[in-house]
Each structure stands twice: as C-alpha cells, then as structure tokens.
Amino acid sequence: MRSYLLRRLGQAALTLAGVSLLVFVILRVIPGDPAKMLLPEGAPQSAVDALNRELGLREPIWVQYGIFLRSVIRGDFGQSFQYRAPALRVVAERAPATIQLALVAMLLTVLVGVSIGVLAAVRRGTGYDYAGTVLAVLGQSLPNFWLGIMLILLFGVTLRWLPTSGFQGWSYLVLPSVTLAAFPTALVARLTRSSLLEILGQEYIRTGRAKGLGEPAVIWGHALRNAMIPLLTVIGLQIGTLLGGAVITESIFAWPGMGKLVVDAIFFRDFPVVQTVLIISATIFVVINLLIDVLYTVLDPRIRYG
Amino acid sequence: MSRLRRYPMAVVGGLILGAVILAAAGAPLLSPADPIKPSFGKRLQPPRVLGGAPPYLLGTDNLGRDILARLLYGGRVSLALATSAVVLAAAVGVAVGLAAGVLGGRVDDLVMRVADVQLAFPVIMLAIAIVAVVGTSPGALVSVLALSGWVLYARTVRASVLTIRQLDYVEAARTLGASDLRVIIHHILPNTLAPILVIGSSQFATMVLLESGLSFLGLGVQPPQPSWGAMLAEGRDYLSNAWWLATVPGMAISLVVLGANLLGDGLRDLLDPRLRQ
Secondary structure (H helix, E strand, O other), X not given: OHHHHHHHHHHHHHHHHHHHHHHHHHHHHOOXXXXXXXXXXXXXXXXXXXXXXXXXXXXXXXXXXXXHHHHHHOOOOOEOOOOOOEHHHHHHHHHHHHHHHHHHHHHHHHHHHHHHHHHHHHOOOOHHHHHHHHHHHHHHHOOHHHHHHHHHHHHHHHXXXXXXXXXXXXXXXXXXXXXXXXXXXXXXXXXXXXXHXXXXXXXXHHHHHHOOOOHHHHHHHHHHHHHHHHHHHHHHHHHHHHHHHHHHHHHHOOOOOHHHHHHHHHHOOOHHHHHHHHHHXXXXXXHHHHHHHHHHHHHOHHHHHO | OHHHHXXXXXXXXXXXXXXXXXXXXXXXXXXXXXOOOOOHHHOOOOOHHHOOOOOOOOOEOOOOOEHHHHHHHHHHHHHHHHHHHHHXXXXXXXXXXXXXXXXXXXXXXXXXHHHHHHHHOOHHHHHHHHHHHHOOOHHHHHHHHHHOOHHHHHHHXXXXXXXXXXXXXXXXXXXXXXXXXXXXXXXXXXXXXXXXXXXXXXXXXXXXXXXXXXXXXXXXXXXXXXXXXHHHHHHHHHOOOOOHHHXXXXXXXXXXXXXXXXXXXXXXXXXXXXXXX
C-alpha cells in the first residue's frame, strides 16, 4: 500500500516535471526574444542585452530551464505583459469563476449522466434505453460552441429567460454549465450503462437476488458500487475535458474565468499568462487523478497490492 | 455484407460521412458561387425554405457571400485537415507504440511518461498555445491536431505488442528464425489493425471538433478562407436578425461528428469479438 502510493506520487512528480519542460520548450524557447517583449518598443540594444543577462537568457538552455523551474516552484511565473502584474496573481483572480463553473458542470455530469446510465441499464431494451442512447450520441456529437450558441439563441435571444453573458449571479451559471457538461454527461451515461450491464450479469448479483435482496439494494448497493471504479477513472479524466471546454464555453458566454483569460492572452501574446494557465491546469489534472487513484485503494482493496 | 446488416448504426454513420465528404469534394460542381468574394447588395438573405430568393439555397452571410458555397468549401478545408491529422497521428502513434512495446525498457518508460505529460494538458489549451507560437498554416494545424491524438494509438499498439508477444504462434515464428521486423510486420501489425481503425474513425470526430473549435476562436483556418468554425463565430453576432448564419455550419459539424461517432461505435462492435453477441 505504502510503496504503491509512493510510486504513484513519484510518477505524478515526474509528470509535472515533464509538464514544466514542455511548457518551457513551447513558450520560452520558440517565440523569439522575451527581453524585447518586456521592454518598451525601440529600447536600445544595450538594454535588451542587459535584461537578457539578468533573465539568464545568455546561459545554456538547460541552465535556463533550471532557472525557470526554480522560479515556477517558488510561485514566480513572470510578469503579465498585458496586465503589468504578476502572472500568477492575474490567473488566481480568474480561477474562482472557472472552478465554480467546472464544479457545477461536474455535478451535472455525475447526477444526470449516472441517472441516465442506470435507467438505461435497468430498463434495457425499452424506450428509456433508446432515449438515453440517442441523448448520449447527440451529447457527444454536438460541438459545445454550437450548443452554447443555440442555447443563447433559444433561451437568451428568443425566450429571454436567462442571461447569456458575464457572471453576476446564479442564473448566469445555467447556460454555460449545461454547455460545458453536455459532452462529459453523454460519456458518463454511456459508460454507466455498459459497465452496469456487465456487472448485472455477474454471479454475485444473482446471489444477491437469490438471497432475497430487493432490486434497489442490488442496483445501488452492489452493482453501482462496483461500476463506480471504471467510472471514477473516466470522471477523473473529464477534469481535463472540463478545463479545456471552459476555454470555449467561457469565450462564448464572456465568463470571467481562466479559459477566456488564456484566449485573450494568446491574442495579446501575453506568454507569461499562457504558461501560468497551462501549468496550473495540468497540475490540477495530475493532482486530481492522483487523488482518484488513492481513492481506488479505498474502494477496491484488490488494487492496493497491484 | 450480411454481417454489416447487423450493425445498422455503422452503416448509417458511414453513409452520412460518405455523403458529406462527397459533397465537399464536389463543391465546384454543387455550387458555382464564389465562397470568398463579397457582394454587399445581397447581405443576410434568408435560406430558400424561409422565403429567401434564388439562387441562394441557404441564404447569404453578413458580407453577401453564398452560405452553401462557403459551407461546401469550408467543409473541404475542415475534412482535409482532420483526415491528414488522423493519418499523421496514427502513423506517429503506431511507430512510437511499436518501438515502446518491442524495445521495452528505457524507451518504453520514456514513451509512457511523455504520454502522461501530454494527457495532463487540456487538448485545446495546448493546441491554442502551440498555434500562437507556430502559426496557423495548414501544416502547423495538422501537426497540432496530430500531436493531440498520437497517444491513443501508441498506448493501444504497445498493449497489443505486449499481449501478442507472449502468444505461442509468435514464439513459434521466432523459434523458426523469424527476425523481429518480420514478426512485427507479419504477426503484430495485422493484429493491431482493428483497434487502430476503430480509434481512427472516432478520432476523426474529435479532430473535426478540435479544428472547428480552433477556427471558432480565430486560431485555426484564417479568413477569408471559409471554415465551419469561423462561420459559426461570425454568425454569433447576427443571432437576433439572421440566426441561420450560426445554425447552418453548426449542423454541418454535428452531422460529420455524428457520422464518425456512429461509424466508430459500429466498427468497435463489429471488430471487437468480446463485445459481439
């Protein structure tokens, strides 16, 4: 158990080191001369050289990576060109809006996705099952940027029921979170259905029924608990989908979060902000998936020694 | 053929996809209108079904350009980019997966760690960051899309190599003196073909979504070149007076993605013996 956790922790640390290396290569090595971007236009060459030396940009590339890694670990992600403030602070100000949106979307995904999946599996071959399948296929095929715009068209422009832009209260959360949740909900519904169906065919389910357990006890107590394990992995991986989906969803609904921030930062060539958002979202993903792996060992003792 | 009939969804998916590809390929025949040249006198004409005037079957956009023409030519771009990206991702992924599975050891460790790193990023975030640096040329877009897709193939091929290597007939071939390369080409690759095909057709859907997403954000295909994502983004400003501008390209994207998803699901059922009833 201990050695499994330690190995998993080491793996996560290694992944994060790789994340920092990749971001370093994409955003620090390729895009030209950072000193020129930091200084006002037309700054003398001597000033550019001096800043380059100060930033360590005259050092060999691996030394530069060392400097970069050290400052990232200290929480220094550089200065935002656009906001003239530490990039980490700029991103931290926008993070709560994204987290709120992602949490509501995750809640929707799990509640709606698992319910549809369970209903489809339990009523296999009935109208519920087919309706669930159609919904799931649609949810996976409609691009979220189109779905968002169609929701705006219907509930914002035509019916005028819901606000479509910005974030000034709970009603502003409805359309963006539905847009963001559609794809992962469909995935979770399909997976719940298939893994529940597989488990309902197992011996111990027959035993449970034979010993007189009611159907709800069989489904919720035994079958779903076992179906949770593959489901948890997929839900963990959906953190990535949600953070990525937030980029587009936030742009559509003018949601003041990290996703809209990173798109704006790209158009402004504000690379310190871009690198901060990239590193932070990858870290969130790695940490949550690490936690889920730990949770497994609680849910399924067989994995502890695997 | 009789086996295909048991998987109607795969057939429907294949037909949808085939029809859209044909329409896009035949764009100059189906729509003689110019997809790029504006004609300001004919702005925001509604589609024919909504009472619009001929010859604009699907109406015109904010610059008076024929929406059908833009849809067809935009489809060419989207489908060509997605296809190239799937092929490139599969080629890289299969090569890397084979290397990891066959060579094992350090190479294997390295490949799997790189895959972990890649998967830690939300696909679209990594894509927009790279596009911001390398630009939006077709080559750059295909590379960015492929970069997001190779891991799936690499993991699948690696897993098949590890399983197949243990099998008796591979051992037998080796005992008879077959070289590593011969074993790979004659015994391992044919066995990985089915999963690669399944991944490829589902991934085609993902690639179309990703490419239109990038173009929607203004980081993909650049105007005046038409693309579905950019058409949608332009239509967003006209929701109250010309809602079809955003609706039509979205339907095209959904149709392609739906077709590719149905085909992928059907192929999986067809080719994966464990799921076959």
